[in-house]
Amino acid sequence: xxxxxSINGKRYQIDAPEEMPLLWLIRDVVGMTxxxxxCGVGQCGACSILVDGTLIKSCSMPFSFGIGxxxxxxxxxxxxxxxxxxxxxECNVPQCGYCQSGQLIAATFLLENNAxxxxxxxxxxxxxNICRCGTYTRIRKAIHMAAAIKNQG
Amino acid sequence: MSTIQKINRRDFVKLxxxxxxxxxxxxxxxxxxxxxxxxxxxxxxxxxxxxQIHKNGNITLMASRSEMGQGIRTSLASAIxxxxxxxxxxxxxxxxxxxxxxxxxxxxxxRSVRTILEPMRKMGATAKMMLIAAAAQKWNIAASDCKAxxxxxxxxxxxEKIFFGDLIDVAxxxxxxxxxxVVLKKVKDFKYIGKxxxxxxxxxxxxxxxxxxxxxxxxxxKFAAIARCPVTFGTVKSFNSSDAEKISGVEKxxxxxxxxxxxxxxxxxxxxIAIIANNSWAAFQGKLSLEIEWDYGENHSFDSEKFxxxxxxxxxxxxxxxxxxxxNVAKAFTxxxxxxxxxYQVPFLVHTPMEVxxxxxxxxxxxxxxWAPVQDPQTARAEIAHFFEIPIENITVNVTFLGxxxxxxxxxxxxxxxxxLSKKIDAPVQVVWTREDDVKHSFYHATSVQYLKGSIDxxxxxxxxxQRVALPSxxxxxxxxxxxxxxxxLNQGFTxxxxxxxxFRLENVKAEAHLRIGWMRSVVHIHSGFANNSFVDELAFxxxxxxxDFQLALIGKxxxxxxxxxxxxxSKRMKKVLENTAKISDFNRKRPENHGIGIAIxxxxxxxVATAVEVSVINGNxxxxxxxxxIDCGLVLNKDNVINQLEGAAxxxxxxxxxxxxxxxxxxxxQHNFFDYQMTRMKDTPKITVDIIEAMNQPxxxxxxxxxxxxxxxxxxxxxxxxxxxxxxxxxxxxxxxx
Numbered sequence: 088x089x090x091x092x093s094i095n096g097k098r099y100q101i102d103a104p105e106e107m108p109l110l111w112l113i114r115d116v117v118g119m120t121x122x123x124x125x126c127g128v129g130q131c132g133a134c135s136i137l138v139d140g141t142l143i144k145s146c147s148m149p150f151s152f153g154i155g156x157x158x159x160x161x162x163x164x165x166x167x168x169x170x171x172x173x174x175x176x177e178c179n180v181p182q183c184g185y186c187q188s189g190q191l192i193a194a195t196f197l198l199e200n201n202a203x204x205x206x207x208x209x210x211x212x213x214x215x216n217i218c219r220c221g222t223y224t225r226i227r228k229a230i231h232m233a234a235a236i237k238n239q240g
Numbered sequence: 241m242s243t244i245q246k247i248n249r250r251d252f253v254k255l256x257x258x259x260x261x262x263x264x265x266x267x268x269x270x271x272x273x274x275x276x277x278x279x280x281x282x283x284x285x286x287x288x289x290x291x292q293i294h295k296n297g298n299i300t301l302m303a304s305r306s307e308m309g310q311g312i313r314t315s316l317a318s319a320i321x322x323x324x325x326x327x328x329x330x331x332x333x334x335x336x337x338x339x340x341x342x343x344x345x346x347x348x349x350x351r352s353v354r355t356i357l358e359p360m361r362k363m364g365a366t367a368k369m370m371l372i373a374a375a376a377q378k379w380n381i382a383a384s385d386c387k388a389x390x391x392x393x394x395x396x397x398x399x400e401k402i403f404f405g406d407l408i409d410v411a412x413x414x415x416x417x418x419x420x421x422v423v424l425k426k427v428k429d430f431k432y433i434g435k436x437x438x439x440x441x442x443x444x445x446x447x448x449x450x451x452x453x454x455x456x457x458x459x460x461x462k463f464a465a466i467a468r469c470p471v472t473f474g475t476v477k478s479f480n481s482s483d484a485e486k487i488s489g490v491e492k493x494x495x496x497x498x499x500x501x502x503x504x505x506x507x508x509x510x511x512x513i514a515i516i517a518n519n520s521w522a523a524f525q526g527k528l529s530l531e532i533e534w535d536y537g538e539n540h541s542f543d544s545e546k547f548x549x550x551x552x553x554x555x556x557x558x559x560x561x562x563x564x565x566x567x568n569v570a571k572a573f574t575x576x577x578x579x580x581x582x583x584y585q586v587p588f589l590v591h592t593p594m595e596v597x598x599x600x601x602x603x604x605x606x607x608x609x610x611w612a613p614v615q616d617p618q619t620a621r622a623e624i625a626h627f628f629e630i631p632i633e634n635i636t637v638n639v640t641f642l643g644x645x646x647x648x649x650x651x652x653x654x655x656x657x658x659x660x661l662s663k664k665i666d667a668p669v670q671v672v673w674t675r676e677d678d679v680k681h682s683f684y685h686a687t688s689v690q691y692l693k694g695s696i697d698x699x700x701x702x703x704x705x706x707q708r709v710a711l712p713s714x715x716x717x718x719x720x721x722x723x724x725x726x727x728x729x730l731n732q733g734f735t736x737x738x739x740x741x742x743x744f745r746l747e748n749v750k751a752e753a754h755l756r757i758g759w760m761r762s763v764v765h766i767h768s769g770f771a772n773n774s775f776v777d778e779l780a781f782x783x784x785x786x787x788x789d790f791q792l793a794l795i796g797k798x799x800x801x802x803x804x805x806x807x808x809x810x811s812k813r814m815k816k817v818l819e820n821t822a823k824i825s826d827f828n829r830k831r832p833e834n835h836g837i838g839i840a841i842x843x844x845x846x847x848x849v850a851t852a853v854e855v856s857v858i859n860g861n862x863x864x865x866x867x868x869x870x871i872d873c874g875l876v877l878n879k880d881n882v883i884n885q886l887e888g889a890a891x892x893x894x895x896x897x898x899x900x901x902x903x904x905x906x907x908x909x910x911q912h913n914f915f916d917y918q919m920t921r922m923k924d925t926p927k928i929t930v931d932i933i934e935a936m937n938q939p940x941x942x943x944x945x946x947x948x949x950x951x952x953x954x955x956x957x958x959x960x961x962x963x964x965x966x967x968x969x970x971x972x973x974x975x976x977x978x979x
Contacts, residue, residue, distance in 0.1 A: 103519075104488050111521035115463065120455035121448020123643070125594050126675040127524070130914035133594055161448030172446040179438045179880050182888055183309030184445030185452060185594040185643025213922040217914060219594045219644050220309045221891025223925040225884070 092153055094119065095163030101150075109153050110134040110145040113160060121161040121188050125217065132216030135189035135196075136160050142196035144215070159195075161188035167198040167237070174232040182220035190216050194230050203234050263412045265367060266290035291320055291363055293371075297330050297391060297405030304336045304356070306347040306615050307441070308593075308645035309888075310944040311881035314440045315353055316360050318432040318877050323364030323425060324371075325388035326404070328432065333440050338617020338637035346616040348650050348759065353877055353940045354846070365422045374411035375402050427875075427936040434936055436880040441641075453613035453640045454672060456600040461668040464661050465523035466496065468512035468681050471536040471907035472755050473498065479513050483529040489522025490515055493530075494664050499627050499656055504719055506623045507756075509656040510681060516665055520672050527674075536907055542754035544904040548585055548689060551710040551751055555583065555691035559708050559747030560724065564735040567743030572704025576695030579704075580782050584692070584771040585969040586952075588902035589685035591760050592917065595643020596678045601658035602668035607634045612655050613642040620652035624659050646892075647759040651683050651717075679917055680909040683758025684902060686711045686751075688767040692775045700783035702794060704743040709734060711767060716753035724748050725764070733768025733949065738814045738843050739776075740796025755904065761892060762948035765844040769949025770956075770970065773840035777957040778966065787957065788822050788839055795841075806939060807846035814843060816933055817870040818850040824931055825852035825868035831962075834858050835865065838957025840950040845942025847873040848933075851890070851950040853926075855958040860977040864894055864926040864955060869947060871930070874938035886930040886947040893951020895920040898972050918973075 089100040094117065103116050113122050113136070122145060125133030129147040136145045137159040138152065159165060171194050181187045190213070197204055197212040204212065209227050218226070292300045301320050303313045313333040321331050338345060368388045375393035376383040385396050392401040427434070444450035469475065481493040498511035515526035573579050599612035608630055614620050617637040625632040642649055658671040673681075688711035695704040713729060715722040725748055734746055760766075780790035792815055801809040818841050821827070831837055834856050841850045849872075854865045867890045876882055899918035903910045911917040956967040967975060 107519075107521055111519055114454075115519035115521070118457060119448075120451070120457070123452075123594070124454065124520070124596070124672075126914050128675070128913050128915065131594070131675075131919075175446050176438065176442045179436075179442070179884065181309075181439060181442065181445040182311070182884060183307075183594070183642060183644045184441065184450050185641075187445050188448045191446060210923040215921075217594065217919045217921060219592060219646070219892075219919065221888035221920065222884070223891060223920075223922050224887055224928050227922070227925070 094158045105151040133189040135192040168195045170233045174229040178229040180225040262294040264292045308642035315877040319360040320364040322432040327391035370411045370414045374407040452643045456611040458668045463520045465527040466512045466514045474536040477533040480531040484526040489517045490526040492516040507651045509653040540907040542907045551689035555708040559749035562746040565745040569704045569743045569745040572743040588687045589900045591646040591648040593644030596673040597654035599655040599658035600670040601662040603662040609636045611638045615650040620655045646761040683756045685760035690771045708747040710749035710751040712751045712753035729764045732764035739794045762945040765949040769842040773953030817848045820870040821850040836958045836962025840954040842949040844946045847941040847946040853954040867928045872933035875940040883930045889947025897952035
């Protein structure tokens with residue numbers, strides 16, 4: 088039986104088991120590969136997405152959780168995500184780039200809820216996302232920069 | 241005949257699969273050398289580096305090395321763009337497939353820039369000369385009256401200018417200038433090299449559109465997960481897959497035999513039971529539902545804790561003398577005012593790149609195509625040719641972006657698995673490792689135990705240094721029964737430490753491998769850097785000297801070692817990075833209570849690094865407060881990339897110092913995932929300052945790895961400074977500071 092799922096404002100008709108994690112549904116069934124697999128147990132944040140604006144580790148949330156809700160992935164756009172992308176580029180954050188989808192989504196969630204995060208706020212909001220290349224100091228700088236741009240505008 | 245050539249259009253399309261418009265020039269560099277190979281026959285000319293200039297002004301360059309976060313695509317682009325006087329916005333990079341025509345593509349050893357920088361620059365300069373010649377012909381003036389500037393050729397007499405793209409038709413008919421007439425820019429004239437450049441891939445990295453291995457999608461492809469024996473090289477005795485086959489999405493269950501490589505080459509694959517499914521998750525679920533009886537084999541009795549005890553016993557007895565030892569250590573010890581002994585241990589470690597090992601393969605009769613995040617695509621190709629008896633020219637290995645490599649993706653076991661499964665099911669298939677697979681079946685960074693003994697005279701100077709090293713060798717992974725560290729491993733900071741000690745003795749101690757051993761970012765330097773710097777700090781303390789002054793004295797007088805090499809060790813450069821780090825960290829400043837500062841130096845991949853770390857130890861909790869690093873890596877291509885790499889290396893080093901430990905019980909790795917093999921996170925991240933020594937007239941040397949080996953010893957020396965507690969066994973999370 089096909090079920091409706093809304094991702095980045097677009098509707099998809101999906102036939103998949105309800106217990107299938109959203110990560111694999113998005114990657115292997117819908118075919119959008121920007122959301123990444125890193126650990127499968129909610130430890131690394133590479134699979135971060137927003138579901139009705141809430142930050143979710145999609146490897147650990149079933150398909151059924153997303154039904155009837157609006158999903159935002161790295162392929163989507165929100166005002167904060169766009170500002171963050173620009174500050175990410177300005178700070179030359181990525182190395183291998185693999186975890187950055189999840190980092191950007193987690194940072195988007197932070198900015199949605201906290202227009203002017205302190206270092207401690209960033210520590211708390213971003214410590215669920217692992218970057219093995221170690222770009223943390225740049226991520227911190229880019230979030231501060233995005234907040235500053237946003238507050239100016 | 242010039243060695244840089246225009247490429248025959250038809251060959252170009254055949255070789256590179258690109259459209260053949262504009263100017264295409266290429267050159268051929270030999271594997272590990274920076275010289276050009278002279279080619280005498282245009283028809284047989286096979287370029288391995290090339291640039292293509294299109295009529296719209298766009299410039300495409302082929303990156304032959306894999307991108308795994310080290311910024312190689314951007315660094316090489318900067319060299320071409322600078323010599324061409326190109327505008328950065330027109331530069332695009334295309335990733336080369338794995339093919340011997342590109343020379344050695346193995347992306348390891350921090351050597352990509354080192355080996356192909358000069359050919360890249362010469363190609364850029366050659367292209368510029370052709371564009372200038374074309375403009376001079378149009379204006380009917382001498383080439384010397386023209387100059388290139390920001391994607392235009394300028395007529396210096398009239399200030400007229402022509403866009404690069406508008407010169408392509410004429411320039412493409414120009415002969416390639418003789419290599420002897422190609423003049424490279426002077427350091428002071430560099431526009432991009434040595435400056436701050438943003439990654440050429442930023443847009444893709446921030447929109448989720450960069451294609452990593454796991455992002456490859458081919459019509460009708462299947463997904464596979466493999467259950468492998470928990471004990472290295474164990475085999476399947478029997479299995480029951482009836483539960484697995486009931487899972488929605490699971491299509492087939494296949495037994496995969498271990499692929500054993502011939503001695504001396506390749507890595508093969510472990511084998512196991514593979515689940516073929518129509519999505520990754522079903523494959524993972526199927527794998528968990530398998531009931532397998534294993535024949536664990538001879539590694540079943542391996543216990544890493546017991547192994548460390550055995551190695552500890554062995555390093556307290558005499559080992560095999562290593563060439564390069566000098567003087568008379570025994571006499572130095574007898575004559576000394578004081579001798580000091582210490583034993584250091586590093587556990588097994590694993591790379592855990594954020595993107596797990598994976599590969600997509602399509603076996604089509606006598607032809608194989610692979611898409612994979614590999615550091616060494618040519619070895620992948622050669623392994624496929626060997627194991628599946630396919631002519632090598634029928635094998636294409638497409639290199640995707642690597643979601644981190646750190647050495648793990650230089651082994652192509654996961655590629656071989658994918659090809660084997662595609663052959664069995666006659667369809668394209670993507671093999672995906674789970675994180676647990678990655679932690680439990682890797683090519684591990686070796687454990688080590690080292691014994692050091694040193695002597696100090698009445699002036700507090702080091703008179704003798706004995707070092708015994710026991711570590712399972714990487715060579716064991718492709719040559720069984722290699723029970724001692726090899727020469728190339730000992731040459732990573734043991735035989736070539738930066739210290740000027742008259743009586744020096746190095747001994748190699750037996751250490752068998754019971755896991756697959758591989759190289760991880762900075763490799764054996766992790767062991768040498770940890771023991772050398774920790775022991776120097778211990779000696780300084782016993783000699784009642786400032787550790788900074790003591791390190792400087794040990795590096796000794798200005799000297800150059802191995803003057804015949806392109807990269808001789810220069811003690812002056814080593815001291816300079818140390819002095820700079822001391823300055824930027826204000827090393828001798830008294831730190832607050834419960835805080836301490838430690839320093840470490842290391843010479844690796846021909847680069848010089850000194851790092852200071854400040855820590856606090858409060859109520860048993862260690863916090864890394866701040867890191868100051870100085871590197872001298874010769875000519876810098878992209879300054880911001882060097883800083884980014886050193887920041888990352890600091891985090892990588894903090895991870896291994898604080899958390900890195902793989903243990904083995906009854907032959908099986910005990911850790912699973914990031915909850916029990918932890919990584920540094922944002923909350924653990926200190927402030928990091930990176931300084932680069934200006935050495936633009938020196939050859940470019942390694943950047944990706946040299947920042948790692950200094951971290952653990954600098955942290956441990958800082959902890960000693962803060963608490964008086966000496967850490968000789970990593971990692972730190974196991975140390976109890978409350979006692």
